[in-house]
Amino acid sequence: DAKTTQPNSMESNEEEPVHLPCNHSTISGTDYIHWYRQLPSQGPEYVIHGLTSNVNNRMASLAIAEDRKSSTLILHRATLRDAAVYYCILYSSFQGAQKLVFGQGTRLTINP
């Protein structure tokens, strides 16, 4: 399973942008980069995913390095509700893999 590396924890202030980094130096050409987050006492929820180009949706933006060995999840204006554990996951269905492999994730704290 392809491996990702994330900081254990990060802290930011409410209404400020947050940049959550993820390193995936062994990424293969068929791996998509996915982000999930897990709010306290809830199951994980899908945030965003991308392959090569930067992606935007209503929740966040995903910036992918040109060599694809790293990516950054961007929360443009953090709220207290964004406090969660954020997981960066590599997923490929190329070889029939049908599972998500979660690492330790980054625990994001938002200060009011």
Place this chain on the structure above:
Amino acid sequence: DAGVTQSPTHLIKTRGQQVTLRCSPKSGHDTVSWYQQALGQGPQFIFQYYEEEERQRGNFPDRFSGHQFPNYSSELNVNALLLGDSALYLCASSLRGLVYEQYFGPGTRLTVT
């Protein structure tokens, strides 16, 4: 539209007992995956069901088994419970072929004493 539901919410069992956890997928979804999440860790994949068959399995012993019903709901069974089985058990549903976008339930908290 109901999301993924799981029952029960909490469960306390004794070492050696057996337990059954239940999951109803999001409406329209046909694939169910089960994950175990120990305290402070990320979820670990147990297995996945599609068309009432186990399609893929993670690194879990045979004490962990499952079932999927024709209505796509699923059960996770754990036999001969160990203290180390204490965890949050998460069910996730998805459409076959879109497994990257899984919808998770709130989980069942199992405590083994």
